[in-house]
Amino acid sequence: MLYDQKLLFTPGPLTTSASVKQAMMKDIGTRDTAFNDLVQSIRGKLLTLGQTDAYTHSVVLLQGSGTYGVESVLSSTIAPTGKVLILENGAYGKRMAEICEKAHIPFEKKSFSMIRSLPLDEIEEDICKHDITHVAFVHCETTAGVMNDLEGIMNIINKHKKISIVDAMSSFGGFPIPIKALDIDYLITSSNKCLHGVPGVALIFAKKETIGSCKGICRSLSLDLYEQYRYMEEQNGAFRFTSPTQVLAALETAIDELIHTGGIEKRHQTYAGLQKSIQKEMEALGFQTLVKLKEQSVIITTYVIPEHFDFCDFYEYMKAHGFLLYSGKLPSYDAFRIGNIGEITQEDVNAMLACAASYVKEWSACR
Numbered sequence: 001m002l003y004d005q006k007l008l009f010t011p012g013p014l015t016t017s018a019s020v021k022q023a024m025m026k027d028i029g030t031r032d033t034a035f036n037d038l039v040q041s042i043r044g045k046l047l048t049l050g051q052t053d054a055y056t057h058s059v060v061l062l063q064g065s066g067t068y069g070v071e072s073v074l075s076s077t078i079a080p081t082g083k084v085l086i087l088e089n090g091a092y093g094k095r096m097a098e099i100c101e102k103a104h105i106p107f108e109k110k111s112f113s114m115i116r117s118l119p120l121d122e123i124e125e126d127i128c129k130h131d132i133t134h135v136a137f138v139h140c141e142t143t144a145g146v147m148n149d150l151e152g153i154m155n156i157i158n159k160h161k162k163i164s165i166v167d168a169m170s171s172f173g174g175f176p177i178p179i180k181a182l183d184i185d186y187l188i189t190s191s192n193k194c195l196h197g198v199p200g201v202a203l204i205f206a207k208k209e210t211i212g213s214c215k216g217i218c219r220s221l222s223l224d225l226y227e228q229y230r231y232m233e234e235q236n237g238a239f240r241f242t243s244p245t246q247v248l249a250a251l252e253t254a255i256d257e258l259i260h261t262g263g264i265e266k267r268h269q270t271y272a273g274l275q276k277s278i279q280k281e282m283e284a285l286g287f288q289t290l291v292k293l294k295e296q297s298v299i300i301t302t303y304v305i306p307e308h309f310d311f312c313d314f315y316e317y318m319k320a321h322g323f324l325l326y327s328g329k330l331p332s333y334d335a336f337r338i339g340n341i342g343e344i345t346q347e348d349v350n351a352m353l354a355c356a357a358s359y360v361k362e363w364s365a366c367r
């Protein structure tokens with residue numbers, strides 16, 4: 001290894017394949033037809049992966065991490081006369097509210113437990129309020145790794161004819177999402193999660209009919225989704241400002257690999273298999289999950305930190321052996337997370353688990 005390479009057991013950025021890294025080893029001019037072809041190819045493939053088409057949706061690419069995409073949608077699509085209901089069950093839903101607060105976007109936040117899926121029977125009374133024009137929520141709340149019922153929530157939103165904003169950052173690419181059939185207005189994801197690309201670009205599916213009436217709403221130049229959309233549509237995929245060229249080259253390779261290895265359904269099964277083996281061994285080592293398994297997404301598992309267990313020490317031990325767990329602490333819970341997305345194999349998972357087992361064995365012995 002040329003440098004200190006670790007295997008990332010995190011929910012992104014994550015371990016990428018050699019060919020994805022290789023794709024970035026070239027310089028690309030942005031005002032050139034080859035670059036336009038690259039962007040248009042990515043946008044077209046994403047439409048297919050999202051089970052929709054260019055007639056109904058446009059995929060808008062925006063420089064920055066996933067949050068830039070969420071901020072762009074919230075600040076470009078909700079007029080001062082509108083109001084967004086944010087259904088929140090974790091840090092990323094809270095971040096949506098923070099974005100609205102900063103930008104003076106009218107919003108209402110409804111908070112729920114971050115270790116449970118959003119309760120379908122409790123959200124309708126808020127969704128149906130007549131001053132609510134938009135409803136925003138997170139599909140897979142990466143905070144505790146809780147999966148929300150996308151179809152169930154979309155049915156309620158559509159029944160009441162509200163505009164939907166779905167943060168599918170950590171789910172798109174790893175869960176089949178029929179964007180057209182579910183009639184989703186805005187869905188945001190990014191290059192560096194289940195698509196297995198490198199960080200640097202947010203990907204926004206925008207329903208053309210809905211985004212078409214958003215001209216002039218945004219009070220930011222660079223985050224203006226409508227303008228980015230118009231420009232991309234009219235200029236054959238060109239970005240308004242310098243585009244993340246190498247990130248896009250890597251993304252196209254990552255998407256091709258996703259397609260050639262069997263697509264989203266297959267990737268979902270792979271994740272589920274890896275998570276199952278992690279869960280089996282962690283349980284055997286005495287760790288308990290914070291979230292009920294049927295509400296836990298297949299991309300990440302949250303474990304309660306046992307009493308007298310020094311997670312920092314465990315983390316450093318795993319790191320010294322080449323395995324990066326997810327160190328971020330959960331708000332209000334003593335828990336840690338192990339992600340299983342990215343280019344990691346069953347062998348990698350086995351090696352990580354063997355390492356965890358040897359740590360726990362030592363720890364138990366000296367108690």
Ligand SMILES: *Cc1c(COP(=O)(O)O)cnc(C)c1O
Pocket residue numbers: 011012065066067068092138140141142167168169170190
């Ligand atoms: C990763 C993630 C984001 C975006 O975070 P960035 O740090 O901006 O990439 C937003 N929502 C969810 C659910 C996420 O998992």
